[in-house]
Structure formats: structure tokens, C-alpha cells
Amino acid sequence: MTAALLETRSVSKSFGALRAARDVSFKLEEGARHALIGPNGAGKTTFINLLTGVLPPSSGEVLLKGEDITTMEQAARVKRGIARTFQINRLFRGLSVLENVYMSVAERVGAAPQMITPAGKRKDVIDESMHLLETLKLADHAHLTITGLPYGRQRLVELAIALGLKPVVLLLDEPAAGVPSAETHIILDAIDALPKSIGVLIIDHDMDLVFRFAKKITVLVRGAVFAEGTPKEIGANADVRAVYLGQATHG
Amino acid sequence: MSAPTVFDHPAARALSRRHRLRWWEPLPWILALAFYFMFPRYLGFGTELLIMVLFAISLDLALGYAGIVTLGHAAFFGAGAYTVGMLAHHGIWNEPISSLFIGAAVAAAIGLASGLVLLRTTGLTLLMLTLCTMALLEEAANLGHDWTGGFDGLTGISIPPLFGLFEFNPLFPKTQYLYVLGALLICFVFVRTLVYSPFGHSLTGIRENTLRMHAVGAPVRTRLVVCYTISAALAGIAGGIWAQANAYVNLSTLGLDRAATVLIILVLGGYGRLYGAFVGAVAYMALSHFLAKVYPTAWQLGLGFLLVTIALFARGGIIGLGETLMARLRPKLKPKPPS
Ligand SMILES: Nc1ncnc2c1ncn2[C@@H]1O[C@H](COP(=O)(O)OP(=O)(O)OP(=O)(O)O)[C@@H](O)[C@H]1O
Ligand SMILES: [Mg+2]
Numbered sequence: 348m349t350a351a352l353l354e355t356r357s358v359s360k361s362f363g364a365l366r367a368a369r370d371v372s373f374k375l376e377e378g379a380r381h382a383l384i385g386p387n388g389a390g391k392t393t394f395i396n397l398l399t400g401v402l403p404p405s406s407g408e409v410l411l412k413g414e415d416i417t418t419m420e421q422a423a424r425v426k427r428g429i430a431r432t433f434q435i436n437r438l439f440r441g442l443s444v445l446e447n448v449y450m451s452v453a454e455r456v457g458a459a460p461q462m463i464t465p466a467g468k469r470k471d472v473i474d475e476s477m478h479l480l481e482t483l484k485l486a487d488h489a490h491l492t493i494t495g496l497p498y499g500r501q502r503l504v505e506l507a508i509a510l511g512l513k514p515v516v517l518l519l520d521e522p523a524a525g526v527p528s529a530e531t532h533i534i535l536d537a538i539d540a541l542p543k544s545i546g547v548l549i550i551d552h553d554m555d556l557v558f559r560f561a562k563k564i565t566v567l568v569r570g571a572v573f574a575e576g577t578p579k580e581i582g583a584n585a586d587v588r589a590v591y592l593g594q595a596t597h598g
Numbered sequence: 599m600s601a602p603t604v605f606d607h608p609a610a611r612a613l614s615r616r617h618r619l620r621w622w623e624p625l626p627w628i629l630a631l632a633f634y635f636m637f638p639r640y641l642g643f644g645t646e647l648l649i650m651v652l653f654a655i656s657l658d659l660a661l662g663y664a665g666i667v668t669l670g671h672a673a674f675f676g677a678g679a680y681t682v683g684m685l686a687h688h689g690i691w692n693e694p695i696s697s698l699f700i701g702a703a704v705a706a707a708i709g710l711a712s713g714l715v716l717l718r719t720t721g722l723t724l725l726m727l728t729l730c731t732m733a734l735l736e737e738a739a740n741l742g743h744d745w746t747g748g749f750d751g752l753t754g755i756s757i758p759p760l761f762g763l764f765e766f767n768p769l770f771p772k773t774q775y776l777y778v779l780g781a782l783l784i785c786f787v788f789v790r791t792l793v794y795s796p797f798g799h800s801l802t803g804i805r806e807n808t809l810r811m812h813a814v815g816a817p818v819r820t821r822l823v824v825c826y827t828i829s830a831a832l833a834g835i836a837g838g839i840w841a842q843a844n845a846y847v848n849l850s851t852l853g854l855d856r857a858a859t860v861l862i863i864l865v866l867g868g869y870g871r872l873y874g875a876f877v878g879a880v881a882y883m884a885l886s887h888f889l890a891k892v893y894p895t896a897w898q899l900g901l902g903f904l905l906v907t908i909a910l911f912a913r914g915g916i917i918g919l920g921e922t923l924m925a926r927l928r929p930k931l932k933p934k935p936p937s
Contacts, residue, residue: 434807
């Protein structure tokens with residue numbers, strides 16, 4: 348048996364008395380299209396922060412392809428292929444869309460430490476960034492400053508920056524929140540276009556999107572894994588409906 | 599070209615050309631040379647101005663580009679000044695150009711050592727720690743009387759002729775002015791190259807969104823420390839030149855006054871803009887001169903008032919105001935080109 352792409356073993360995280368993650372054991376397989384759902388404040392974002400190294404877990408282990416990365420720095424994890432997007436946009440707001448994507452592509456190809464060559468002469472980085480923007484239907488906006496961009500487009504830039512890292516593991520924290528529903532397909536299309544071997548974990552409250560996308564769903568409630576299964580199983584699970592799906596239709 | 603379509607795009611074209619020299623960029627240098635020929639009697643003043651420009655550029659790299667909020671940048675100016683001053687005063691070494699390199703190295707070493715500690719923090723903590731570093735150095739310079747001359751500083755720093763040819767002391771302001779202008783040009787070209795490089799781009803990224811830079815795998819703290827060290831070295835060069843040009847060093851080179859002045863210059867001109875240092879230094883010198891004439895007793899109050907106004911209403915300083923004005927005017931001047 349080969350190790351899962353990304354795995355946690357009884358990971359817990361406490362903020363004072365609040366236990367935002369409780370003994371979460373979780374596996375993201377190679378090529379997974381996995382969704383993580385749960386009510387507001389369930390600890391979904393916290394879990395991504397634990398996976399990416401933004402937060403150290405209070406206990407438990409995080410493994411990438413069987414290797415323990417629990418104490419590894421965030422940047423080192425990114426170098427090994429873990430990329431994420433943020434629930435609330437974290438963009439370089441004063442820069443153009445292209446310059447935003449340039450940032451992550453330049454890091455990945457190792458251009459970023461260069462001090463003498465002008466950034467504009469790394470045609471390879473510009474070229475790749477522009478192609479990425481084309482696949483996300485953002486090319487027409489490439490010259491705009493982030494602040495001049497509609498929120499929905501900004502969400503796509505979030506995704507573009509993450510894709511610029513050519514990740515092995517892609518963690519998407521509510522990528523479609525704020526994107527007009529007519530445009531959510533751009534996100535799913537972009538994910539479809541990725542190499543199949545990439546493991547994708549998506550958090551979203553939009554059940555349409557989740558059920559369209561996911562082959563497997565994990566439900567998180569109050570920091571703990573509440574249920575896990577195929578979309579069919581989760582959809583039919585009465586407990587899940589009671590705790591989450593029912594509530595979601597209200598909110 | 600392999601993919602002409604991509605580079606036809608305005609965004610790609612803008613990015614691939616942004617490091618190119620713009621038509622107005624030689625202007626400051628032409629003006630500086632014009633000053634040399636037109637005001638031979640004010641070259642001492644001009645030298646002081648150019649030194650402050652260089653100092654402000656060093657601060658712009660750290661503050662304007664990387665977003666490192668520091669109030670203690672005079673620590674490095676002073677480190678350079680004292681290094682050059684002490685070496686010459688104690689008869690150890692006084693060749694001007696190599697002295698500057700030594701001054702830069704010492705300032706860089708202090709920048710590196712303090713940066714490794716300081717740059718773990720941000721915001722107000724960082725601000726306080728930069729202040730403390732400067733205060734520590736100032737106190738050391740005050741106490742190390744035998745070496746630094748203590749409160750009185752060191753006078754009588756004699757510098758041998760430049761390149762063995764040109765007399766170098768305050769009696770030869772022409773030599774000094776051109777010397778500073780040359781050093782400024784070299785340092786400026788270096789900083790300009792740096793800020794347009796991918797490294798400079800990533801510094802901007804850290805300023806714009808540190809969290810995101812971590813998330814794209816950038817070694818954020820290393821980058822900041824490197825930037826801080828380079829910035830310290832440049833400030834050290836500015837300080838070293840100051841000591842050489844004045845033929846003395848004293849505590850004013852690393853006090854809060856100087857740190858505040860350079861900050862005001864940069865904010866006044868516009869930070870993160872490369873040329874803010876030039877505009878700011880000229881504006882500052884002109885304003886303080888003017889205000890001192892009109893309100894001899896309270897001119898600093900006027901300056902403070904102006905600074906508050908700029909901080910509140912014109913974050914980009916004078917250059918920022920100019921940019922806004924141009925952006926407003928441009929659509930009226932010519933119709934937008936079809937994209
Ligand atoms: N850094 C922190 N310090 C203290 N408490 C935190 C921190 N981060 C998150 N929390 C708390 O942990 C709990 C889980 O938050 P988290 O953001 O992970 O939830 P979520 O499932 O992503 O919710 P949402 O669907 O609203 O995004 C919340 O109660 C939150 O207030
Ligand atoms: Mg969340």
C-alpha cells in the first residue's frame with residue numbers, strides 16, 4: 348500500500364479553551380477530488396492552516412507522501428507542492444493581475460531571488476503567467492490593478508496565484524464564494540484541466556458545486572470529523588442533513 | 599519570438615518594459631550638473647543635499663519597497679560615518695573610496711545582525727526595536743570616548759587626494775560635489791536595478807501582502823534581512839561620505855533628528871517610488887529654508903503641519919500628487935488608444 352498524498356493523524360488544535368480541531372485523521376489521496384464541508388466555525392479554515400503550516404498543531408502529525416512535515420516551515424511545504432487559496436482574498440492589491448501571478452510563478456521557477464536581471468526580462472515567467480490567466484478567462488483583465496477588479500474576478504486571481512505554483516496538493520478555501528454563479532464553472536473547468544494526479548481539497552458552502560465536484564466528502568463539525576463518504580452517502584446521511592445540510596438551506 | 603501573441607498584450611508589454619529608462623529619468627542628473635555650474639558658491643549645500651538623497655534612497659529600499667517600518671535608519675548612517683571617521687582620525691586608513699566600502703561593510707554587518715533579530719517582528723514592535731538599536735549605537739558612540747571622541751565627536755579627519763589627484767577637503771567643494779554625485783549615481787543605478795528585478799518584485803509582494811508571500815513559498819524573512827542589510831550598507835556609504843565631506847563626525851550622524859529628517863524627506867517626496875528621495879530632499883531643504891525665514895522660532899511646527907497634511911491627504915507624497923494629477927489630465931489630453 349502506498350502512502351496517501353497528504354495525511355493527518357489525530358491532529359488537534361486549541362485556541363485557549365476552544366478546540367478548533369479535535370483528533371482529525373484525514374487522508375487526501377493522489378488524484379483526489381475531495382470536499383470538506385461543515386457549518387460556520389467548524390474549523391475548516393483552521394484545518395487548512397494546519398496542513399499548510401500557518402499554524403502548528405497542538406498535537407498530532409501531518410504527513411506528505413508518508414513523510415512527517417508537522418514542523419516544516421510554510422515555504423518549505425510550498426516547495427514540496429502544497430498550495431492553497433484563501434477564504435478572504437489575500438492579493439497584492441496595489442499590483443496588476445499579471446504582476447500578482449508573476450509573483451508565484453517566479454517563486455516556483457526560482458526566478459525570485461534574482462537581483463540583476465529585470466523582472467520584465469524573465470519572458471518565461473511572464474509567458475507562463477499570461478497563459479495561466481488565459482485559462483482562467485482573466486487575460487482581458489491582466490493589466491488591471493486588483494483594486495479595480497470586481498470581487499468575483501479577484502477570487503479567480505486567488506486561484507491563479509495558487510495554480511502558478513503547479514501544486515501536487517491544492518487546497519481551496521471557498522474558492523467560489525463571491526463569484527457570480529454563472530462564473531463558478533470557470534473554477535471547476537480550471538480544476539478539470541489540471542493533471543489528474545493532483546489531489547484537490549475544496550471547502551465550500553455551495554452544495555451544488557460540492558456535489559458536482561467531489562468524489563469524496565468529509566464533514567467537519569465542531570473541529571471533529573463527523574462523517575465521511577461519497578457524495579451519495581453523505582447526501583443520504585440523516586445526521587449530516589440534520590446538522591448541516593438542513594441548516595445550509597436556511598442560511 | 600516564440601509566442602508573439604502573449605507579449606502583444608498590454609499587461610505583458612507593460613511588465614516587460616517597466617525597467618526601461620523613461621524620458622524624464624536623466625532630468626535629476628542634468629539638474630544636479632546644472633547646479634554645479636550655476637551655483638559654485640552653494641556646492642557645500644548641494645553636497646549635503648545629495649548625501650541626504652542617497653540616505654533617503656537607502657531608506658526607500660527598506661521602507662518604501664519592502665515595507666520595513668523603521669525609525670532608526672540613522673544607526674547605519676552613523677555606523678558608516680564613524681567607521682570612516684575613526685579609521686582616518688586614528689591614522690589607520692583614509693583612502694576615500696576604499697574607506698566607503700569599509701564603512702558600508704560595517705553598516706551592513708550591523709544591519710544583518712540587528713535585522714536577524716528585528717525582522718521577526720512587525721509594526722510597532724519593529725518600530726521600537728529599530729529606535730532602540732539606534733539609541734544603543736548612539737550611547738556606545740557617546741561612551742567610547744577614546745575611539746569616538748564621545749560627545750564632541752572627532753574633528754580633523756584628513757582625507758588624501760581623490761585618486762591621488764584631486765585635493766579632498768571642505769576647501770574644495772567642487773571635488774566633493776562631483777564625488778558625491780558620482781557615488782549617488784552608482785548607488786542609484788544599483789537600487790534601480792534591484793527594485794525592477796524579480797527580487798525587488800518579491801519585496802513589493804512582501805509589502806503588499808506578507809501572508810500571501812509565505813503562501814507562495816517565499817522565504818520572507820531571509821528576503822527582508824537581505825534587503826535590510828543592503829539598505830544599511832547604502833546608508834553607511836551616505837554616512838561615510840558625510841564624514842569625509844565635513845571632515846568631522848559627531849553624534850548628530852546617528853541621532854533621532856537625522857532619522858526623522860530622512861523619514862520626512864521620503865514621505866514628503868513619496869516612498870516606494872525611487873525618485874521620491876530626490877523630490878523630497880529638494881522640497882525639504884527649500885521648505886525648511888523658507889519656513890525658517892518666515893517663522894524663525896517655530897519653523898519646525900510648519901514642517902510638522904505639512905507632514906500631517908501629506909500623511910492624511912497625499913499618501914504618495916509630492917510625486918504621488920503629480921501622478922494623480924497626470925492621471926486626471928491624461929484622458930482629457932488625448933483620446934484613449936484602442937486596446
Ligand atoms: N487564530 C485564531 N485564534 C483564535 N481562534 C481562532 C483562530 N482561528 C480560528 N479561530 C476560531 O476557531 C473556530 C474555527 O474557525 P475556522 O475559521 O476554522 O472555521 P471555518 O469552518 O472555516 O468557518 P467558516 O465556514 O465560517 O469559514 C472559530 O470559532 C474561530 O473563531
Ligand atoms: Mg473558513
